[in-house]
Amino acid sequence: MAKHINGINPDILKWARERSGYTVERIAAALKEDASIVNDWESGERALTYVQLEKLADKYERPIALFFFSEPPDEPNIAENLALRSSDNTSLEPHIHILLREAYARQLSLMELNAGTNPAKMKIFRDLQARPNDSAMELAQLARACLNVDVTTQAGWNTPGTALEKWRDCIEDAGIFVFKDAFQDDSVDGFCLVHEEFPVIYLNNSRAPVRQIFSLFHELAHLLLDENGITRSDDFHRHIFRSGTTQEIEDFCDRFAGEFLVPSNDFETHLNFANYDDKIIEELANYYKVSRPVILLKLVKKGILTQEYYWEKIDQWTEDYKRYKEKRTDKTSPGGGSYYNTRATYLGYRFMELAFGKYHDGRCSVEQLAEHLNVKVKHLPQLEDCLLRRALR
Numbered sequence: 381m382a383k384h385i386n387g388i389n390p391d392i393l394k395w396a397r398e399r400s401g402y403t404v405e406r407i408a409a410a411l412k413e414d415a416s417i418v419n420d421w422e423s424g425e426r427a428l429t430y431v432q433l434e435k436l437a438d439k440y441e442r443p444i445a446l447f448f449f450s451e452p453p454d455e456p457n458i459a460e461n462l463a464l465r466s467s468d469n470t471s472l473e474p475h476i477h478i479l480l481r482e483a484y485a486r487q488l489s490l491m492e493l494n495a496g497t498n499p500a501k502m503k504i505f506r507d508l509q510a511r512p513n514d515s516a517m518e519l520a521q522l523a524r525a526c527l528n529v530d531v532t533t534q535a536g537w538n539t540p541g542t543a544l545e546k547w548r549d550c551i552e553d554a555g556i557f558v559f560k561d562a563f564q565d566d567s568v569d570g571f572c573l574v575h576e577e578f579p580v581i582y583l584n585n586s587r588a589p590v591r592q593i594f595s596l597f598h599e600l601a602h603l604l605l606d607e608n609g610i611t612r613s614d615d616f617h618r619h620i621f622r623s624g625t626t627q628e629i630e631d632f633c634d635r636f637a638g639e640f641l642v643p644s645n646d647f648e649t650h651l652n653f654a655n656y657d658d659k660i661i662e663e664l665a666n667y668y669k670v671s672r673p674v675i676l677l678k679l680v681k682k683g684i685l686t687q688e689y690y691w692e693k694i695d696q697w698t699e700d701y702k703r704y705k706e707k708r709t710d711k712t713s714p715g716g717g718s719y720y721n722t723r724a725t726y727l728g729y730r731f732m733e734l735a736f737g738k739y740h741d742g743r744c745s746v747e748q749l750a751e752h753l754n755v756k757v758k759h760l761p762q763l764e765d766c767l768l769r770r771a772l773r
Contacts, residue, residue, distance in 0.1 A: 384427035388447050393436070394422040395452040400440040401459070401477035411435055441478050458484055458573065458608075472610075473565040482754065483573050483580050486559060486731075489752045490578040493738050498577045500555030502526060505579050510604040512628045516635035519604065523640055527554060531646045535667050540589035543669035547596055551581070552730045556603060558596065560585040560726045570595035571610035572602050579603045585726065587613075590671040597637035604636075605629065642668050642678055656684055658693075672697065720759070724766040727753060732767045 397407055397418075404422075408415040411432070420426035428436070437444045446453070458480040459472055472480075490498075504526050510519050524530075527550045537543040548558045556579050563584040569591060572581045581599045583592045595611055602609030607629060650667070653660050656679055664675045676693055679685040724732060732753070739749040750757045 384429055385433060386427065388428060388433065389449060389451075390422050390424035392447050392449055392452060396436070396440045396442050396446065397422070399455070399457065399459075399477065399481075400442075401472050401474040402439070406474075407436075407439060410439055439474070441481075455481075456484065472568070473563075475564040476568055476571075476610075479561055479563065479582060480571070480573075482561075483559065483571070483582055485754075486557070486580055487573065487575050487578050489735070490557060490580075490731075493734050493744075493752065494578075496577065498555050500553065502553070503555035504551075504600075505554075505556060505574075505603045505606075508604050509606065510601070510632075512605065512632045514632075516601075516632055517639045517644065519601075520636050520639035520643065523600070523604070523636075524643070527551070531643060531668075534641075534669065537669060540593065540669045544589040544593050544596075547593055548728070549730075551596065551600065552728065555579075556581060556600070557731055558583065558728055559731070560592075560728070562586045567613050569611045569613050570599050571608075572599035573608055574603060574606055588671070590665070590669065590674075593669065594637050594641065594671060594674060597640050598633045601633035601636040602629070605632070609633065638674055638677065641670050642674060644678075647678055651682070651684070661693075720762045720766050723753075723755060723759075723763060724770070729767060729770050732763070736764055736767060 397404070402410075404418050405415050408418045411418075413432075417426060421428055433444060433447060437447070459477055504523065507526060508519065508522055529546075529550060534543065537546055551558055558581045560583045563586060565584075566586070568584060569587055570581065570583045573579060581596060581603070583595055583599075585592070587595070598611055599609060609629070611630075611633075650664060661672050661675050661679070665672045668675070673694060676685065676690055680687060680690050735744075735749055735752045738744045739746065744752070746757055746760065750760060753760070753763065755763060
């Protein structure tokens with residue numbers, strides 16, 4: 381019979397579960413236990429075995445030693461502080477809670493690796509400070525000037541994937557680090573965390589590049605407003621034709637992203653078609669490296685297309701995407717790519733350069749380097765190879 385462990389703090393068990401976004405019922409199902417057993421653990425009426433504790437620690441992504449602390453660590457509740465809309469009561473998936481903690485850890489790493497000071501020459505989050513009642517168009521024009529990318533350059537990028545890399549570089553040049561991950565939650569496209577020196581943006585790498593591009597600039601707008609933010613996948617369609625104070629910030633961020641990526645004055649020069657069918661909408665989307673809904677909305681706002689047509693096309697494209705996704709998740713489809721290339725994409729090459737640079741300068745140990753990059757020490761050589769290959773491109 382498995383031996384039960386003494387000394388576990390039941391208050392920590394409850395704290396860790398809640399901070400990880402699990403309900404009692406959900407974590408019980410994940411562990412294949414009864415909810416009553418989890419309640420007994422958290423009330424102190426039942427002890428855990430070591431195997432059970434290991435499983436909990438794995439689900440919550442916490443060190444086992446934490447559960448023996450006398451009180452919870454002084455850790456901010458990132459999810460609670462996010463600028464979630466009051467009209468949206470949908471809870472975040474556990475993996476998003478974990479990513480929020482990871483993002484906070486990235487900010488601590490950036491502080492440590494840079495001795496507390498952002499080294500970027502231009503810090504867009506300081507140079508451009510906005511309010512929700514500002515002109516999104518004017519702010520977008522100022523932001524484009526700060527990033528120093530004109531529409532002709534943008535249109536010249538070969539693919540949306542290339543455009544995403546270029547925009548990521550531009551945002552990081554402006555003092556904001558951009559990280560990625562597979563969110564394991566299609567309901568969230570991205571989020572951002574403000575900071576006096578190191579604001580960060582996280583993008584859902586499972587989304588199409590054009591979707592990530594829009595999310596990148598939506599989150600940038602949140603940071604210019606000095607607001608933490610999280611973007612749900614249906615936000616863009618949920619409030620674009622609605623009004624109300626609860627939508628004010630999200631609406632502003634969407635208008636900023638749309639105006640930045642498809643400037644109205646440039647868009648006007650392309651409105652010379654007799655009809656705006658799927659082919660024309662796709663051509664315009666490909667030119668600006670944005671999604672078709674962004675172009676469709678622009679045409680609706682110009683009075684060229686109707687709201688009814690907008691929703692008709694959105695429903696059609698949504699169904700098309702569902703069928704496409706079903707094909708990709710078919711068991712006969714090939715698996716993913718290199719673990720190291722994926723990690724490098726998630727971390728970003730600028731962050732990797734910073735961390736490896738400090739290591740080679742003797743300013744952090746190999747164990748500290750692995751902690752900053754959130755990988756095992758044995759994976760560091762292969763990860764650095766990815767960095768070196770990128771430098772040679």
